Amino acid sequence: MKYKICENYIEIQGKEDFSAKDILECGQIFAFNKTEKGYVVYSLDKKAEIEENEGGFRIITKDTKYFENFFDLKTDYSLIKKQLHKFEILKKPINFGKGIRILKQDLFETLISFIISANNNIKRIQLILSRLREKLGENMGDYFAFPTQEKLLSVDEKFFKDIGAGYRASYLYKVVRQVDREKLESWRNLPSKELRNNLIALSGVGPKVADCILLFGYGKKDVFPVDTWIHQMYNKFYTPLENREKIRENLVKEFGELSGYAQQYLFFSMREKES
């Protein structure tokens, strides 16, 4: 995919391997809004607006370098999709979400976001996270930044309840005291298994949330987060199983280093077809 970085925007040429809708609505990120012109997406204290035009898309932002990495623009998705096409089960989902790209999100923001995501629906996850930004994040003018850890440490458990986190409030209160961004960053070089175990040891993080952090934060592609949708998908197309750990093992075995990509195409098509 060709793209050009200018001073205040990135020009994406072509629509084959980039779609704002597919990227943002495939469930990997919750901090975005639909606008009249397209979408606006938030990451940490930064923002990017995405507009579609005849030849492709324009990502309007002050932080072009940050979002070049965030949208993983250097990776050739046509190549990935070509490899995935050999799996019969993926042919329709790839066509359905052909503009998906896996984002490279901040580790700490991903951790907090996916703890909130557990046993929750996407609408409500977005609502809780937008309240978190509004109440604790720095005012950036027309939006609020993701809160700093210092701010998150300054509130009690009741605060998290009041923004609607429900029983996840205690997980959030604890986890900001267990780990910080520096520690999460320092785990990047660990072997996958050890890294995953470290994540699961954190409050509110189980196998599924750990896999999401590995995929959307650490960029690991040999993981396959199994949630209720993937569980449904599995029991529809494979020999039905109740044990999610076993399902995860089987899917990682099948898709190997491409598991993370396969998961996103399958998740997106399962979810969209329900609505």
Added chain:
DNA sequence: TTCCAGGTGCATA
């Protein structure tokens, strides 16, 4: 009213 959502923690055997 009941069921469900990008599940996890904890008690029990």
Added chain:
DNA sequence: TATGCACATGGA
């Protein structure tokens, strides 16, 4: 090690 249940909240 494995199973079962409680857990907030809001939309369908």
